[in-house]
Each structure stands twice: as C-alpha cells, then as structure tokens.
Amino acid sequence: MNKKVLIVILILIGLVAITAYINRDSLKDKAAMIDNAEITIKEDGEEISKVDFQLIQGLGEEAFKANLKSSGKDAVEHQYKGVPLKAILNWGEVNLEEKKQVIIKSVDGYTVALTVEEVLEEDNIYVAYEKDGEPLGTKAEGGNGPYQIIIRKDPFSQRWAKFVVEVELR
Numbered sequence: 001m002n003k004k005v006l007i008v009i010l011i012l013i014g015l016v017a018i019t020a021y022i023n024r025d026s027l028k029d030k031a032a033m034i035d036n037a038e039i040t041i042k043e044d045g046e047e048i049s050k051v052d053f054q055l056i057q058g059l060g061e062e063a064f065k066a067n068l069k070s071s072g073k074d075a076v077e078h079q080y081k082g083v084p085l086k087a088i089l090n091w092g093e094v095n096l097e098e099k100k101q102v103i104i105k106s107v108d109g110y111t112v113a114l115t116v117e118e119v120l121e122e123d124n125i126y127v128a129y130e131k132d133g134e135p136l137g138t139k140a141e142g143g144n145g146p147y148q149i150i151i152r153k154d155p156f157s158q159r160w161a162k163f164v165v166e167v168e169l170r
Contacts, residue, residue, distance in 0.1 A: 037053040102168070
C-alpha cells in the first residue's frame, strides 16, 4: 500500500515539474506585461495589438464610483479612475458586430467572460488603474493591478478581474 502511494506522489511531482517547465515562458511574458503595464488584445486567438498605460489614459480617463462587495462583508463604495473597455476596443478598431464574447484574462489565470452587449453598455465595464486616488499596484506589491476590470452593474463584484493582461474577442 505504501509503495503505491509513493509511486502516485512521485508521478504527481513529475507532472507538476513538466507543467512548470512548459509554462515558464508564458509566465515570463505575463510578468513582463505586468511590469510594462500592457494589455494584449486578441481576436479569435490572434494578437492584434497591445495597449500601455499612456495610451489607455489618453483615451479619456473617467472617475467613477463602484461598490466592492467582499464575501461576508457589506459593500463598500470606492472612487476609481479608468477608461471604459469599449473605448480601448474602439481605439483598436475592433469589429464587435460578429463577436459574441469578450474574454478577460488575468496574470493569475482568472478568466471572465463578458457578452458584447455588456461591454457596449454605457457606464458599465471599465479598465481601472486607480482606486481612491492611489494606483492599484501590482500583485507583487499587494495590489490589484496595474489594471482591474470593474463591472459597475455587477452587484456582488463577483466578475471583477484583477491583474488584467489580456482581452480576447470571440
């Protein structure tokens, strides 16, 4: 019995090592994107552009309030600064007419699927980079950024995404 458990543990350790080796370049690329404050925009799996902080900020930053609801706690209103996601997509001249989903990917692997209708809705989905007058900060700094997707019409904040590095249109 003990030999079987030991063999299973060794196999699992081997699989983890192989997976880490395979994904090492992807993790380096994502870490560089966080360091450079870039978001990659993809369409059907192909990269079509990258946007950085200066470009995003230049698209018409807006200050807005949103309620952050953490599990087991009351919602707390915060002042954010960012730009609507649709402004970034419009800049990239992305044709949303034939698309059904906008997939948001974070450096930690978290993924959120949004409908095109949600993205196009006024005053709803923002790419935020500031909270209560302070930059969001990176994951390494204990922050939520440099970018966070805020869905203002999500009453429980469950679909918000921290550490955003990629937006894919499908």
